[in-house]
Every structure is written in structure tokens, then in C-alpha cells.
Amino acid sequence: MRILPLTSATALAAALLLSALPTASTAAAAPPAQTQSAQVAPAASDTGTATPQELVAKVDIPFxxxxxxxxxxxxxxxxxxxxxxxxxxxxxxxxxxxxxxxxxxxxxxxxxxxxxxxxxxxxxxxxxxxxxxxxxxxxxxxxxxxxxxxxxxxxxxxxxxxxxxxxxxxxxxxxxxxxxxxxxxxxxxxxxxxxxxxxxxxxxxxxxxxxxxxxxxxxxxxxxxxxxxxxxxxxxxxxxxxxxxxxxxxxxxxxxxxxxxxxxxxxxxxxxxxxxxxPVKAGPVTLPAPLTRDITDQVPVLRLTRNWTAPGINDPDTPALKVGLHILGGLASSRLDNELVRGKQLAVAVTAFDQVFEQLSFLQMTMDVKPGVDRAVAEAAFDKVLADYLRDGPTEDEVRRAVVSTVSGEIGGLERVGGFYGKGATLAEGQVYSDDPAKYKRDLAAMAALTPAQVKAALNKWMSRPVYALNVVPGPRTESGDTMGGWGDEADQAAPPADPHAEAPALAPAPKREFPPVQPVGELAFPAIEHATLSNGIPVALARRTAVPKLVLSMDFDAGYAADALDTPGTQGMMLEMLDQGTDRLDATAIAEAQERLGAQIQIDGSLDTSTVTLSALSDNLAPSLDLMADLVLHPAFKPADVARVKAQAEAELAQKLSSPNAMALRALGSTLFGQHPYAQPTDGLGNAASLSALTPAALRAAHDKWLRPDLARITVVGDITMDRLKPMLEQAFGAWKAPKSAAPVKPLGAAVPAAQGRIVLIDRPNSPQSVIMAGRVLPITGRKADTEALGLANDVLGGGFLSRLNKDLREEKGWSYGVYSSVTQPTGPRTFVVSAPVQADRTGDAIKAIIADVGAFPGQKPITQEELQRVTEGTIRALPNQFETNAAVQAAIRKNERLGRPEDYYVKLAAKFRGIGARAIEASANEFLRPGGMTYVVVGDRKIVEPQLEGLGLPIDVQQAPQAASDDQSVE
Structure with missing residues (x-):
């Protein structure tokens, strides 16, 4: 697959530590109920929610x-x-x-x-x-x-x-x-x-x-x-x-x-x-006997897995296997979660899924063992969950919840006409694999009709066979991916030699064909935005779109991970993680189960600037979904046992981050660039091991009361709902919520940042076949009401997309990287110019030289070309209608406009603004802001390979050891 960002705003979506938009972290949702871990499932007619069959009927792609x-x-x-x-x-x-x-x-x-x-x-x-x-x-x-x-x-x-x-x-x-x-x-x-x-x-x-x-x-x-x-x-x-x-x-x-x-x-x-x-002959394989293999890797957590092959996409057992594995480890209320994470607390993460291909599938269940847990105890519990499940089978309620959550996701997919997961791909895969573009309808109907007995039978048929237990054990990596991925018998039999006399097939003469002209492109039609205010002062913005019977609703709080500058690092992230772990009326399992019945999904997460609770719901199920969301926001329990469990998961997640070269580079760059500024807080929200360990239920409740308050909140809704229907539901859910008498806290985003300093921070990570280079510099620009369109276009030329200069040089011309990109971040506080470059280890020094040269040459030695100007201006204008195909995309744009103080018609007027920005303005902006001087380069790689390459670059080098995961009695920064 190729990496291909769309604009400078998305060029480093996964890598930009300073992005101010929240990232989604799936949490569970459920209607109010008595606190319990398991509930008797009410009939669909009793809850007012749609049945699986009714939902399946809404999924249609005529062709x-x-x-x-x-x-x-x-x-x-x-x-x-x-x-x-x-x-x-x-x-x-x-x-x-x-x-x-x-x-x-x-x-x-x-x-x-x-x-x-x-x-x-x-x-x-x-x-x-x-x-x-x-x-x-x-x-x-x-x-x-x-x-x-x-x-x-x-x-x-x-x-x-x-x-x-x-x-x-x-x-x-x-x-x-x-x-x-x-x-x-x-x-x-x-x-x-x-x-x-x-x-x-x-x-x-x-x-x-x-x-x-x-x-x-x-x-x-x-x-x-x-x-x-x-x-x-x-x-x-x-x-x-x-x-x-x-x-x-x-x-x-x-x-x-x-x-x-x-x-x-x-x-x-x-x-x-x-x-x-x-046709290729292939299919599932039954092992002659159970097989176990351990591989060691530079990971902080023992990962246990159980694996089988199973039939492909057209086998009648496949719908039952997909639903069955979803119940086992895919649902938020899965058997593995309930038993091993929330129950015995032996695991920090679990999954199970059926990865389906045309002629076979891979069944897999995974357990990341909680540090300190005896392996034998973990394995016994892991295998017992499966044995009990195969013996008893799923309940009717589990099957219904698995099907409703799956179909709800399919309905959301109908928003996109194309891409890898839109309607075009759905029709193509049906034709390619099953000679039926409507295969998705048959699959969903088969799922909706499943009984617990059918699911149990399929699971026993395929998962009672000999298992392959493949486990990843923390330790030095002893194997190399360079020797893997091939036929498998290379050690015993040499690959067939190339025939030096073989001639390439003759090329048929190609006809001369002319490029057709591009016809006029329609202007962007951004939906109208309606406004209301709840009785407690919370502003509400609604953009109605009726393409699918769903909506997305976000409640944003002016908090985010930067708020930890006024608290303890990791406080905001941990507090947000606790919202769906139990309320005064519901425990975590009940929350997850109810979410699945509703076909809803609540995502709770943050960015540097904002703490966000987002509800994705079927329009018909909005009222009970909002009831659940309100319960999570207003009445989190912060029970000590739940806090201890989630804290252990966060500590394990932090350890995972500290084993990832990308995450290491991001965390190091942020702290290096920002020093004591609030934006020095890690953007994964995890703080550090010492601060996580110190967090208490009382501290988390205090942070909740301090930051999640109606006078710091605003609600944005996009989807199939009218304001006449929406506002009364919001009033019912949130209208009685009153702000405390104390003044709202204010983050010190105007604090000073360290002076720019050209240097290299080398973090030694042995056995790394690649080096991750993350470079950055804080710009003298803040986010709100900043007029930086010319700067955005300059970055598009330099590193904002596949055709940018940095990517064309280091990837397409030199072949040293899979993708090199740059971005100018858009938080409400100081913005940052960031370059991300994973490169092969033996080219680390050369890559930094190339980055310095490419950035330094623009615009003085290499002014913007006419082709580049047309691409980043008129090409971007023509692409605007593509940008807002989904409810989530429209909602993100509305929220971003508000956060940055931009007018609501910003995107409608953007085309005219771009057309008014010429080559000189773009070059002037690049000359002022996109300079190589003062850039800090964080390099995560193998010191013995990388350090000699850096010594001739003329930059001071600070060598650091890769951070290690904390043991039970240790903390690491």
C-alpha cells in the first residue's frame, strides 16, 4: 500500500504530536439500568430499537x-x-x-x-x-x-x-x-x-x-x-x-x-x-497436532495468541464464525474482556477476530498479559475462556448485539462512495470473490438470521481442531524480518536462478492517446448550520444531512492534555478513560452491552486542546443513546477497583508506547521543543509512569469536576436529525447540568517556549532496521484567527503530500523511505513545523542532509514551479467537494472552525482565498517559517549504525537510551 496524505492538514495525521483535533478511542455506550455485569436482554420491541432484520433492510447499494x-x-x-x-x-x-x-x-x-x-x-x-x-x-x-x-x-x-x-x-x-x-x-x-x-x-x-x-x-x-x-x-x-x-x-x-x-x-x-x-488451489489446513512457538521481541508485554485457519468468504460457516469471534473478543463486552480484563484482571488487552479472505480465513484470539501475572496462570485462564465458550455457546443477546453493532457499522460505510472501504469497494469485492456485487446483503441477512446454536456449531467445528499457540515474549529480538516472508524453504533449497538469456516479452506498440480535458468542477456545497443554546448555556450547532439514518454528536470541552499543566501529567487522559468504566448506575460491562444493543458507539478521547465525548448513533435510537452519553459524562463513579484496573492498562499502554520507535520520537520531540509549556505534555495522554502511578480516584474526580463543566462545553451534531427533535432530547439529557460557582480554569497557552536550537537527539534502539527521524521547530504563530493559508500551501509544496518535494526526493528518487512528510500543526496555541521521515538505518545521516537541503532550497534556490502552484491551489479547490462526504468530516470541519475562531463559511470561501494567493505569497511564507535553521532532529535508531553517520552534520548530538518499560517497582519517564 502507498501512503498518500490528502492535504497538509492530514499529512502527518498519525505522527503529529501537536495536532489539536481529538483522536478517536472506542468506548462503550449503554442506556440507564441497574448496576450489573450481565443483563437479561429485553426484546427489541420493548426498547424501541430496531431489530437486526430491520437494520439490514436499510443497507442497500443499487447497481x-x-x-x-x-x-x-x-x-x-x-x-x-x-x-x-x-x-x-x-x-x-x-x-x-x-x-x-x-x-x-x-x-x-x-x-x-x-x-x-x-x-x-x-x-x-x-x-x-x-x-x-x-x-x-x-x-x-x-x-x-x-x-x-x-x-x-x-x-x-x-x-x-x-x-x-x-x-x-x-x-x-x-x-x-x-x-x-x-x-x-x-x-x-x-x-x-x-x-x-x-x-x-x-x-x-x-x-x-x-x-x-x-x-x-x-x-x-x-x-x-x-x-x-x-x-x-x-x-x-x-x-x-x-x-x-x-x-x-x-x-x-x-x-x-x-x-x-x-x-x-x-x-x-x-x-x-x-x-x-x-485458479489457485488453496484452503484451510488442519494441523496434525497442537503446536506451540515462542518468539522474543523488544516488547514490554507478553502476548499470547491462539490461531487456526478456517474457510473463506463464500463458505456458509463464515457469517457464524465472524459473529462468534466478535462475541469472543471483538465486542466491548466480549467474553475475553469480561473474564480476563474486567473480571480476573489478568490481561491489559484482548482481541478475537476472523480475518476472512477468498479461500481461507485466519481465526485468532489474543491476550496481552498484565505485567506481574504468572504466565501459566494467564494461559490457563485464556484457554478456559475458549473452552467454556465452545461448551456453552453464545447467548441470544450476545448474537443480537454482535449483529446490530456490525450492521450499524455497515450503515455508516454507506456514506462513502469510494476509497478502500466505501460502496465501490463493497460492490467490487462481491463481484471479485463471489460473482455477486450484492454479496454484502446476503452476508448481512445470514448474520441477522443466526441462532446461538448455529454460531456454537461453527465455532466447535473449526476451533476444536489442533491449535497453533504463537506467543511473543519480551526480550532481545533474535530474528530478522529480512529473512522472513518468502517461500519458506530457502535455507534448504536455493531459489531458482534467473535465466540470463531470457528475453522480456515483446511490447505491443502503444497507441498515441491524448489527455482529455477536465470539465468544470462544481463548487463546494457546505451544509447550512443551525444554532441553539441549551437552558444551561451550552451552545449547539447542527448541520442536517440525510444520506444515511445516522448522526455524529460531539461534546467538546476546552481542556485536553494541555490541561495537565495545571494538574499531574496523565490526569486528563486517565479521567477520560474512566468515563465509560462505570457510573452511579452502570458498570463497564453493562455500558458496553447497552451500546451494542443500540448500534451506538461512544468515543472518549482528547487532543492537546480539547477533551471530547463523541456519540455515533442510529437516528432512531438517539434518545436512549443520549441518555447513556449523559450518564457517562455527568455521573462517572471512579470506583477504586475500576481506577486500579484502568491504571494498570494505562501503564501497560505506556510501556507499549515506549517500545514503539514512532511514539518514542513523538514524545521526545514534544518535550524537547516545548520545555515547560503546556504543549510539552505527551499527546498520547499517558503522562509518565511516575505520574500515572500517583493518580488516585479523588484526583480523577477532582479533574472531572474541574474541566468537564457546561461553561467549557459545546455540542456539534451532523446527521439525520432536525433541530426541533434534537434540542428537546439534549435538554432532557444535559439541560439540568449547572456550572459550578468557581471560575473556569484557563490553560497558560501563552507561556514561553525554549528558543529554537539546531541539534540532534539520538535515542538508541538496538536491532532497528529503520531509523525514525522526527524533526520540528516551534513557529511564532498561534492558532486562533491566524491567517496562514499561504503557509499551508507552502507546506503542501514542501512535504504535505505524495507529490511533495521531500517525499519525491527521499522516497521516489532515492528509495530510502516508505514516505516522508511535513506539516504545520493547527492547535489553538503555538504552531509547529514538523517533518517525519522513517528511513533505512544506513541512510540516516544522508536523509537528514537531504531534508536540510530540500527545506533550505525552498524558495531561494528552487522557487515554486507552475505545476506545483496549480496542484496546491486549483487542485486543492477541485478536491474540496471530496473532503466532506461523511458526517464525521463535516463535523470535524465545523469544530475546527470554532476552535480556531474562523467563520462558519470558511470552507465555502476557501476557493476564492486560494485563488488570491499567488506564488510570491507562498514563497514569502516558506521563507519566513519553513526554514531548516533551529530544527531539532529526534532520531530513534540503532546507535552503533546511526551515530557515525551523524558526526559530520555540524549539529550537536545528545545520545539517550531508549526508555524502558517500568517494572512492578520501577518508574520510567
């Missing part, structure tokens, strides 16, 4: 289908809510089609597909200039897919480009492009391997499947096979697998079949049919 003479199957779905069309292509070739010695080829080809074709020099440039977002691709065992969502006026352009690389890619695949993309893919592999538990997937496949099984080798492939790939190999691979008869094309959005068919005929009709692909 038309036609097939061209060359075999290309096209599916069209019409959705006129926005002037955009999603283009989704599924090539029925994945890693399971790869022969021995050629692992990783399907994924390597996905990367080559973006390098241009006979008539398209660069695939990304024209699409981004036309306003496409997202433009991406991914590969897995069964398929390779490509997605882009374009303005309606750019549909011909997208079809032209997709057809050109389908029919005439090879003339553009040169040795130079192969070598560069090989390097990118190998760095993608290193990036995954470098994470805690990063070698697990390799070991899982090795133990479950025999050598030669099509699902055994990793999609990313082996380093040896990637190194051995020749231009002849990749040409042959393309000609054998990428014909139109092996492709499903889905057009969804502002399009209909009558319009689509002539366009598809025009652009794809002349591509010749390809060879028929021999």
Missing part, C-alpha cells in the same frame, strides 16, 4: 452491471449527494498467485503502476491537479486494487489514465523505475518489521500453513526475492495477469449506467483480452 467484449466487468452505482465519482479497480491478482522465487511481485507491481505508462508520464500529477482524493492502491493475498475519487468533470481523465496503465504500462517500466520502487517496497517492509510485534504475521503463516501453500508467504515478500526481480520478470508478470478480463471496475457517485457505458467503451474497449488465469 447496474455490464461486461465489455474484452472481458472487463463494470459496475455502476448512482449517488448524487456530491459532484464526485469514485473509480475503483480490482485486479484479480494478489500474492497467492506468486510462484516460488517471486514473492512480493504483486505488491511491487502495485507500486510500479503509479510510475506512469505509455501516454501518462506520472500517474499522480494529473489526478491531483484535477482534484482527485484519495489516489491510492493496495495489495493482499487475493487482489490488487486502485482507488481514486474525482470531481465529476475529471471522470474521463481518470478513466483515460486507468486504461492507459491497464493496457500500455510496460513501455514506461524501466530498470531505473524498478530499482527505485524496489527500494521503496523494501523500506515499507523494514517499516513494518521495525514495529513491536512486527514479526508476528510471518511466524503465524509459517506455523499454520505448509511450504508452498498460496497464503503462506507474505504479501510484502522476501528481501531476497525483491532483490532478484529483473525487468524481464516483471514484464512477464504483467502480461500474464493484468488483462481487462481479470479486472472489475466500479464507478460510484455522480454517474449512471447510461452515461458510464460509452465512456468505459471509449477508454477501455480497445485493450486486448489477456490470458485466462489458472
Amino acid at each position: 447496474d452491471k455490464f461486461v465489455l467484449a474484452n472481458g472487463l466487468t463494470t459496475i455502476v452505482h448512482t449517488d448524487r449527494k456530491a459532484p464526485i465519482v469514485s473509480v475503483t479497480l480490482y485486479y484479480k491478482v494478489g500474492s497467492k498467485n506468486e510462484p516460488r522465487g517471486h514473492t512480493g511481485f504483486a505488491h511491487l507491481y502495485e507500486h510500479l503502476f503509479f510510475g506512469g505508462s505509455a501516454n501518462v508520464p506520472d500517474f499522480d500529477v494529473p489526478l491531483e491537479a484535477a482534484g482527485s482524493t484519495p489516489t491510492n492502491g493496495s495489495t493482499w493475498y487475493d487482489r490488487t486494487n486502485y482507488v481514486e475519487t474525482v470531481p465529476t468533470g475529471a471522470l474521463d481523465l481518470a478513466l483515460f489514465m486507468e486504461s492507459d496503465r491497464m493496457g500500455w504500462l510496460l513501455p514506461a517500466v524501466t530498470q531505473d523505475k524498478l530499482d527505485k520502487q524496489r527500494g521503496v517496497v523494501q523500506n515499507e517492509k523494514r517499516q513494518g518489521d521495525n514495529q513491536p510485534y512486527g514479526l508476528f504475521d510471518y511466524a503465524q503463516a509459517d506455523g499454520l500453513l505448509p511450504i508452498g501453500h498460496p497464503y503462506r508467504h507474505a504479501t510484502i515478500g522476501s528481501m531476497a526475492d525483491l532483490d532478484a526481480a529483473t525487468l524481464t520478470d516483471v514484464r512477464k508478470w504483467f502480461t500474464e495477469h493484468y488483462g481487462p478480463n481479470n479486472v472489475v471496475l466500479v464507478l460510484s457517485g455522480d454517474i449512471d449506467a447510461a452515461t458510464a457505458r460509452p465512456k468505459v467503451e471509449k477508454w477501455f474497449g480497445q485493450i486486448p483480452r489477456g490470458p485466462e488465469i489458472e
Whole structure:
């Protein structure tokens, strides 16, 4: 898969420690009830909520289908809510089609597909200039897919480009492009391997499947096979697998079949049919006997897992297995959670799921053992949960809750016409895997009709077989991902040598094809915003959208992790975590169960600036969902036993963060840049081990009363509800809540920050195949009412997207990284310029040199080009209608406008503002703010490899040891 951010606002969404928007952390939701861990499930008619069958009836994606003479199957779905069309292509070739010695080829080809074709020099440039977002691709065992969502006026352009690389890619695949993309893919592999538990997937496949099984080798492939790939190999691979008869094309959005068919005929009709692909024989495998394997890794927590293979997507047992595993470890009220986390408190995290592919699936249950718990005790309890579950089966209420929560998620997915998980992908996968675009309807109907007996029977059939117990044990990493991911017999049998006399298949002459013009793009239609005020003064904003029968409602408090500057580090995060762990009337299990019955989800989390409780609910179930939300916000119990349990989980989560190179770099950069400023608080909300240990129920209750108060709150709602219906429900839930007489606290965001200082902080993390570079500098700009659009566009040129200068240099040209990006953060206080660059370890010093050179050259030595100017201005304007397809996206925009003091029509007027910003304004902003001087570079990597590379950079180096997880009687910062 490629990393492809959309704008500077999302360029480092996962990496920016100073982002001011809250991130979602799933919590549970439930209606008021007596405090209890298990309840008798009321009938749907008694609660006023929809039945699973009624919810399934709401999930519908109408479509038309036609097939061209060359075999290309096209599916069209019409959705006129926005002037955009999603283009989704599924090539029925994945890693399971790869022969021995050629692992990783399907994924390597996905990367080559973006390098241009006979008539398209660069695939990304024209699409981004036309306003496409997202433009991406991914590969897995069964398929390779490509997605882009374009303005309606750019549909011909997208079809032209997709057809050109389908029919005439090879003339553009040169040795130079192969070598560069090989390097990118190998760095993608290193990036995954470098994470805690990063070698697990390799070991899982090795133990479950025999050598030669099509699902055994990793999609990313082996380093040896990637190194051995020749231009002849990749040409042959393309000609054998990428014909139109092996492709499903889905057009969804502002399009209909009558319009689509002539366009598809025009652009794809002349591509010749390809060879028929021999079906791959694969399926689940039963082990001859139970198998156990331990692998050691640089992780703080013992992870126990139990694994089996099971049937694929079209097997009648699959719906029951998905629901059964969801009950076991997917629901917030799962069997594993209830027994091992909230019950015996032997685990800090548990999961169970059925990862379904076309011809088999992987069943997995996982337990992260609480530090200090004896392994034998943990394993016995872990296995007992499964044994009891297989013996007794699920209850009717569990099955109903699992189905309702699943279907509610499917309804939410109907908002998106495209992308990896929207309606286009849903229709394509049904056609590719089941020859039925409406397969999703059959699956949901089968789930809704399940009985506990059917679920029990499927679970026993597949999970009573011999188990593969694969466990990750804390300790030095003794294995290398470089040697993993291939066929599996390389140690005993050398890969087949490349034939030096083999000739690449002859290339058919490519026709000369001209780029079609982009037609006028419709203006952004941002929904109208209605306002109201509750009787206690809480302001309410509503944007009504009726595309799906759901809504998203957030209550934001002016608090956030920066509030910990007035308390103890970690206080705000721990207090928020406690909100769904018990109220005066409900315990955590009852909260989770009720949430699942309602098809609702409450997310409780924070950012530096804001503490947020967000409710995603079915419109029909809003009243009881709001009752639950109010109970969590107003009446948290903070019981000592619950606090102790959640504190142990937070301490384990902190230990996990301190084992992650990305998290280490983020935490170190924030504290280094901000010193004693409130923004020095870690943005994961976890504080440090000493501060977490010191938190008490009384301190958390005091923080709740101090910061969660109506005069610091505001409510934003987007979805299928009117203000006439909404306001009385909000009054019922929150209207009686009164602010305390004490003055509201004020965070000291105007505090001084340390002077900028150019330096390198090297954090030694041995055995790291990659180094994570995180660089930053605090800017003399604060967030509220700042006019920084020119600065945002300057960052887009430098590092804000796939086509930015930093990414094109270090990834596309040099092949040292899987993705390098920069961002200007947008909190309410001081903003920060941040660069994120995971790079191969032996290029760490060279990468920092390149970053300094690229940042320093803009704009003096390398002014903005006309192509860059058009892309970041007009291309961004054309992409605006794509940005607000979902209720959550609209809501985030409304909340961001309020937080930054911007007018409500900010996004409507943004196009005109961008058109008024010329090259000189962008360059002036870059010259003032995006400079390499004074940048602090945090590097997390293997000191013995990295430190010699840094000594010639002319920057002082501060070497630190990687923070270690605290033991039972130790604390770490």
C-alpha cells in the first residue's frame, strides 16, 4: 500500500504530536439500568430499537452491471449527494498467485503502476491537479486494487489514465523505475518489521500453513526475492495477469449506467483480452497436532495468541464464525474482556477476530498479559475462556448485539462512495470473490438470521481442531524480518536462478492517446448550520444531512492534555478513560452491552486542546443513546477497583508506547521543543509512569469536576436529525447540568517556549532496521484567527503530500523511505513545523542532509514551479467537494472552525482565498517559517549504525537510551 496524505492538514495525521483535533478511542455506550455485569436482554420491541432484520433492510447499494467484449466487468452505482465519482479497480491478482522465487511481485507491481505508462508520464500529477482524493492502491493475498475519487468533470481523465496503465504500462517500466520502487517496497517492509510485534504475521503463516501453500508467504515478500526481480520478470508478470478480463471496475457517485457505458467503451474497449488465469488451489489446513512457538521481541508485554485457519468468504460457516469471534473478543463486552480484563484482571488487552479472505480465513484470539501475572496462570485462564465458550455457546443477546453493532457499522460505510472501504469497494469485492456485487446483503441477512446454536456449531467445528499457540515474549529480538516472508524453504533449497538469456516479452506498440480535458468542477456545497443554546448555556450547532439514518454528536470541552499543566501529567487522559468504566448506575460491562444493543458507539478521547465525548448513533435510537452519553459524562463513579484496573492498562499502554520507535520520537520531540509549556505534555495522554502511578480516584474526580463543566462545553451534531427533535432530547439529557460557582480554569497557552536550537537527539534502539527521524521547530504563530493559508500551501509544496518535494526526493528518487512528510500543526496555541521521515538505518545521516537541503532550497534556490502552484491551489479547490462526504468530516470541519475562531463559511470561501494567493505569497511564507535553521532532529535508531553517520552534520548530538518499560517497582519517564 502507498501512503498518500490528502492535504497538509492530514499529512502527518498519525505522527503529529501537536495536532489539536481529538483522536478517536472506542468506548462503550449503554442506556440507564441497574448496576450489573450481565443483563437479561429485553426484546427489541420493548426498547424501541430496531431489530437486526430491520437494520439490514436499510443497507442497500443499487447497481447496474455490464461486461465489455474484452472481458472487463463494470459496475455502476448512482449517488448524487456530491459532484464526485469514485473509480475503483480490482485486479484479480494478489500474492497467492506468486510462484516460488517471486514473492512480493504483486505488491511491487502495485507500486510500479503509479510510475506512469505509455501516454501518462506520472500517474499522480494529473489526478491531483484535477482534484482527485484519495489516489491510492493496495495489495493482499487475493487482489490488487486502485482507488481514486474525482470531481465529476475529471471522470474521463481518470478513466483515460486507468486504461492507459491497464493496457500500455510496460513501455514506461524501466530498470531505473524498478530499482527505485524496489527500494521503496523494501523500506515499507523494514517499516513494518521495525514495529513491536512486527514479526508476528510471518511466524503465524509459517506455523499454520505448509511450504508452498498460496497464503503462506507474505504479501510484502522476501528481501531476497525483491532483490532478484529483473525487468524481464516483471514484464512477464504483467502480461500474464493484468488483462481487462481479470479486472472489475466500479464507478460510484455522480454517474449512471447510461452515461458510464460509452465512456468505459471509449477508454477501455480497445485493450486486448489477456490470458485466462489458472485458479489457485488453496484452503484451510488442519494441523496434525497442537503446536506451540515462542518468539522474543523488544516488547514490554507478553502476548499470547491462539490461531487456526478456517474457510473463506463464500463458505456458509463464515457469517457464524465472524459473529462468534466478535462475541469472543471483538465486542466491548466480549467474553475475553469480561473474564480476563474486567473480571480476573489478568490481561491489559484482548482481541478475537476472523480475518476472512477468498479461500481461507485466519481465526485468532489474543491476550496481552498484565505485567506481574504468572504466565501459566494467564494461559490457563485464556484457554478456559475458549473452552467454556465452545461448551456453552453464545447467548441470544450476545448474537443480537454482535449483529446490530456490525450492521450499524455497515450503515455508516454507506456514506462513502469510494476509497478502500466505501460502496465501490463493497460492490467490487462481491463481484471479485463471489460473482455477486450484492454479496454484502446476503452476508448481512445470514448474520441477522443466526441462532446461538448455529454460531456454537461453527465455532466447535473449526476451533476444536489442533491449535497453533504463537506467543511473543519480551526480550532481545533474535530474528530478522529480512529473512522472513518468502517461500519458506530457502535455507534448504536455493531459489531458482534467473535465466540470463531470457528475453522480456515483446511490447505491443502503444497507441498515441491524448489527455482529455477536465470539465468544470462544481463548487463546494457546505451544509447550512443551525444554532441553539441549551437552558444551561451550552451552545449547539447542527448541520442536517440525510444520506444515511445516522448522526455524529460531539461534546467538546476546552481542556485536553494541555490541561495537565495545571494538574499531574496523565490526569486528563486517565479521567477520560474512566468515563465509560462505570457510573452511579452502570458498570463497564453493562455500558458496553447497552451500546451494542443500540448500534451506538461512544468515543472518549482528547487532543492537546480539547477533551471530547463523541456519540455515533442510529437516528432512531438517539434518545436512549443520549441518555447513556449523559450518564457517562455527568455521573462517572471512579470506583477504586475500576481506577486500579484502568491504571494498570494505562501503564501497560505506556510501556507499549515506549517500545514503539514512532511514539518514542513523538514524545521526545514534544518535550524537547516545548520545555515547560503546556504543549510539552505527551499527546498520547499517558503522562509518565511516575505520574500515572500517583493518580488516585479523588484526583480523577477532582479533574472531572474541574474541566468537564457546561461553561467549557459545546455540542456539534451532523446527521439525520432536525433541530426541533434534537434540542428537546439534549435538554432532557444535559439541560439540568449547572456550572459550578468557581471560575473556569484557563490553560497558560501563552507561556514561553525554549528558543529554537539546531541539534540532534539520538535515542538508541538496538536491532532497528529503520531509523525514525522526527524533526520540528516551534513557529511564532498561534492558532486562533491566524491567517496562514499561504503557509499551508507552502507546506503542501514542501512535504504535505505524495507529490511533495521531500517525499519525491527521499522516497521516489532515492528509495530510502516508505514516505516522508511535513506539516504545520493547527492547535489553538503555538504552531509547529514538523517533518517525519522513517528511513533505512544506513541512510540516516544522508536523509537528514537531504531534508536540510530540500527545506533550505525552498524558495531561494528552487522557487515554486507552475505545476506545483496549480496542484496546491486549483487542485486543492477541485478536491474540496471530496473532503466532506461523511458526517464525521463535516463535523470535524465545523469544530475546527470554532476552535480556531474562523467563520462558519470558511470552507465555502476557501476557493476564492486560494485563488488570491499567488506564488510570491507562498514563497514569502516558506521563507519566513519553513526554514531548516533551529530544527531539532529526534532520531530513534540503532546507535552503533546511526551515530557515525551523524558526526559530520555540524549539529550537536545528545545520545539517550531508549526508555524502558517500568517494572512492578520501577518508574520510567
